Amino acid sequence: MKSLRTRISENILAPSQLSSKQLLDMLTPAGRSNELRRHAASVIVARVQLIAGLFAILVPFFAIIDLVVFDLATAGKLIALRLASTAIFAALAWPREASLTRPYTQALAALLVLLLVPSLFHLLSADMLAQASQTNAQKLVAQLYTYLPTIVLGGLAIFPLTALEALLFALPVIGMGLAGLILGGSAPDLAQYGGTLWFMLMMLGVAMFSGMSQCHYMATLVVRAMHDPLTGAYTRRSGEDALKLLFRLNRMAGKPLTVAFIDLDRFKEINDLFGHEAGDQCLRLLADNLRAGLRRSDLLIRWGGEEFVAVLPDTPLDKVPMLLLRLRQQGLGQRPDGRQMTASFGIACSDEEGIAACEALVWRADRRMYEAKRQGRDAVVWPDGSCQPLKPTDASTSTTG
Numbered sequence: 001m002k003s004l005r006t007r008i009s010e011n012i013l014a015p016s017q018l019s020s021k022q023l024l025d026m027l028t029p030a031g032r033s034n035e036l037r038r039h040a041a042s043v044i045v046a047r048v049q050l051i052a053g054l055f056a057i058l059v060p061f062f063a064i065i066d067l068v069v070f071d072l073a074t075a076g077k078l079i080a081l082r083l084a085s086t087a088i089f090a091a092l093a094w095p096r097e098a099s100l101t102r103p104y105t106q107a108l109a110a111l112l113v114l115l116l117v118p119s120l121f122h123l124l125s126a127d128m129l130a131q132a133s134q135t136n137a138q139k140l141v142a143q144l145y146t147y148l149p150t151i152v153l154g155g156l157a158i159f160p161l162t163a164l165e166a167l168l169f170a171l172p173v174i175g176m177g178l179a180g181l182i183l184g185g186s187a188p189d190l191a192q193y194g195g196t197l198w199f200m201l202m203m204l205g206v207a208m209f210s211g212m213s214q215c216h217y218m219a220t221l222v223v224r225a226m227h228d229p230l231t232g233a234y235t236r237r238s239g240e241d242a243l244k245l246l247f248r249l250n251r252m253a254g255k256p257l258t259v260a261f262i263d264l265d266r267f268k269e270i271n272d273l274f275g276h277e278a279g280d281q282c283l284r285l286l287a288d289n290l291r292a293g294l295r296r297s298d299l300l301i302r303w304g305g306e307e308f309v310a311v312l313p314d315t316p317l318d319k320v321p322m323l324l325l326r327l328r329q330q331g332l333g334q335r336p337d338g339r340q341m342t343a344s345f346g347i348a349c350s351d352e353e354g355i356a357a358c359e360a361l362v363w364r365a366d367r368r369m370y371e372a373k374r375q376g377r378d379a380v381v382w383p384d385g386s387c388q389p390l391k392p393t394d395a396s397t398s399t400t401g
């Protein structure tokens with residue numbers, strides 16, 4: 001069983017081992033991180049816009065077939081439906097700014113509209129087409145219209161949806177497909193309904209498999225692109241993007257956002273005395289310990305070599321001492337010589353006078369971190385300029401500074 005799972009994950013889904021968490025992430029979107037949601041939202045919106053744009057151009061052209069095949073009254077009604085569909089497709093294709101707070105919900109809503117338009121077209125035209133179809137050509141075109149919901153289900157395959165999402169999107173489409181058959185006057189026989197339902201379920205299966213595979217592949221790439229491979233912290237680039245977003249969101253909500261600029265003390269000494277590999281190990285340990293002290297909603301960014309930035313959304317200055325206390329209690333990790341690692345901290349808060357952008361926030365925190373270095377390291381410098389030592393009072397955990 002395990003080797004079958006490994007084979008599927010390595011050869012079909014993506015070239016990586018599949019953990020239980022990753023498997024769950026392909027089945028339901030519940031555990032998805034915000035960064036993954038944002039990325040999935042941008043992929044879904046881009047594809048919805050592309051397909052909707054194509055449909056907005058192609059759908060009116062097929063009016064020619066309606067005019068050639070059907071009588072004028074039927075063709076007129078079909079063309080009216082086409083024009084309404086075209087207007088919706090054009091609106092979906094229109095470029096618009098992604099929602100800052102709920103980009104994923106916005107993307108799923110656009111996708112739902114895209115899927116429902118052809119299915120509704122089928123539903124609304126079914127009765128009319130059944131009555132107007134006398135000749136073979138008319139019956140053929142009417143039959144092609146009944147395939148619309150099935151084609152929509154196949155189209156789901158190009159979106160990075162989890163299995164649950166694909167299923168939920170498919171249910172109304174399948175429902176409308178079957179309702180169209182009833183309205184079209186098909187006798188409720190097993191051959192007609194069973195065959196159509198079977199075909200739809202096959203399409204749904206393909207769409208689910210393709211969506212899950214895309215989800216997994218996307219998650220693998222996003223995690224690799226956004227996180228520093230040594231420490232697992234956000235890279236400078238992805239961290240700056242996330243910080244900008246959080247800064248805007250907190251500003252809009254009138255909440256303070258605090259950043260802590262953290263620089264490991266005397267790190268060069270570790271590299272010089274114990275080698276680069278030991279230095280790397282210390283950086284890993286430091287990042288693990290910093291993360292352990294932060295909340296789930298906080299971000300840890302590797303700003304440069306041994307410099308990190310902790311981003312604390314919705315955090316006023318008076319909450320920062322609690323974080324520092326937690327870090328002090330658990331420690332930042334041991335150096336290869338057995339002594340405790342120490343770091344210098346600079347704190348800045350978006351509430352401060354003259355902070356219009358997050359760049360200014362980080363710059364101030366950076367300056368304060370240098371001031372902490374200047375004042376002897378293993379210390380924190382606050383926005384009011386005061387410098388507080390971080391040293392534990394216990395002499396057994398003495399510092400390097």
Ligand SMILES: Nc1nc2c(ncn2[C@@H]2O[C@H](COP(=O)(O)OP(=O)(O)OP(=O)(O)O)[C@@H](O)[C@H]2O)c(=O)[nH]1
Nearest residue numbers: 263264265266267268269271276279280305306373
């Ligand atoms: N092992 C390792 N070393 C790194 C990495 N990135 C940067 N460094 C090293 O980090 C060291 C930083 O040295 P300095 O800027 O002098 O800082 P420091 O020795 O910590 O001194 P203070 O900051 O003043 O306490 C340099 O020797 C870099 O080569 C890395 O990814 N791995």
